[in-house]
Amino acid sequence: MHVIEKKAEFAEYLAHCRASNKTVGFVPTMGALHEGHLSLVKRSVEECDVTVVSVFVNPTQFNDKNDLLNYPRCVEKDCKLLESVGCNAVFTPSVEEMYPEPDTRVFSFGTLDKVMEGEHRPGHFNGVAQVVSKLFDIVKPDKAYFGLKDFQQVAIIKAMVKQLGLKVQIVPCPIVREADGLAKSSRNMLLEPEYRAVAPTIHKTLYEATTMKNDLRPDQLCEWITKTIDATGLLKTEYVQIVNFETLMPIDSFGNEKAIACIAVWAGKVRLIDNIEF
Ligand code: PAF
Numbered sequence: 001m002h003v004i005e006k007k008a009e010f011a012e013y014l015a016h017c018r019a020s021n022k023t024v025g026f027v028p029t030m031g032a033l034h035e036g037h038l039s040l041v042k043r044s045v046e047e048c049d050v051t052v053v054s055v056f057v058n059p060t061q062f063n064d065k066n067d068l069l070n071y072p073r074c075v076e077k078d079c080k081l082l083e084s085v086g087c088n089a090v091f092t093p094s095v096e097e098m099y100p101e102p103d104t105r106v107f108s109f110g111t112l113d114k115v116m117e118g119e120h121r122p123g124h125f126n127g128v129a130q131v132v133s134k135l136f137d138i139v140k141p142d143k144a145y146f147g148l149k150d151f152q153q154v155a156i157i158k159a160m161v162k163q164l165g166l167k168v169q170i171v172p173c174p175i176v177r178e179a180d181g182l183a184k185s186s187r188n189m190l191l192e193p194e195y196r197a198v199a200p201t202i203h204k205t206l207y208e209a210t211t212m213k214n215d216l217r218p219d220q221l222c223e224w225i226t227k228t229i230d231a232t233g234l235l236k237t238e239y240v241q242i243v244n245f246e247t248l249m250p251i252d253s254f255g256n257e258k259a260i261a262c263i264a265v266w267a268g269k270v271r272l273i274d275n276i277e278f
Pocket of ligand 1: 058061
């Protein structure tokens with residue numbers, strides 16, 4: 001497996017792959033890899049001739065300085081894991097390599113980036129779009145794989161691909177969970193034991209909510225979810241919204257439209273997100 005730090009060298013490696021008509025699958029990550037990331041890599045290995053992964057903690061998508069400082073970093077361990085699942089090359093650029101000059105581009109995604117994560121993490125999705133568009137430009141992948149834990153991110157990336165007229169196919173992949181239901185996340189390793197113990201309440205409560213949709217309206221269900229999670233005494237719900245699957249706008253009632261509940265919860269100093277389809 002190649003480990004490459006420079007854009008030019010990575011682009012050259014990819015040009016070489018494409019010259020021999022190989023399809024390229026790409027998994028962008030911020031490292032601290034877990035089974036969720038590895039499931040994306042495995043899917044790419046199954047579907048594409050060459051699989052490349054980027055490991056880059058992108059500063060422009062962090063609206064909270066401490067979150068950026070505390071974000072777990074373990075590139076050597078990540079590379080070992082990637083090699084074990086058949087990844088062909090890892091791109092590990094420095095911040096200077098990715099941003100030789102500040103990226104001043106401002107993306108506009110209509111309402112998609114104004115709600116939920118967009119509302120609570122100002123500038124976050126603009127930073128995601130900046131780095132993913134730069135990475136797509138270097139890699140020019142046939143397919144790119146994203147986890148559905150970041151449901152809103154997937155919607156934003158799809159909109160960005162459309163706006164920029166890129167050819168890459170976005171492949172959303174299912175959430176991978178711990179045995180107790182907690183969605184796998186690099187931030188889970190930052191949880192103090194008492195918070196880790198109650199964190200599965202998030203998924204358990206969302207799941208129970210899906211069984212109650214014939215009895216309660218979406219706004220009532222959101223209230224119930226918040227109360228149930230906050231009753232742990234340790235978890236604090238930042239927001240929970242039941243929204244239309246495509247537009248991400250809150251829904252008033254459960255009809256035929258596909259809906260999804262998205263949630264952000266503070267577990268001490270760690271912010272966790274999750275979602276569930278209705
Ligand atoms: O989902 C992530 O880990 C990041 O937002 C991404 C897509 C790698 C961009 O930095």
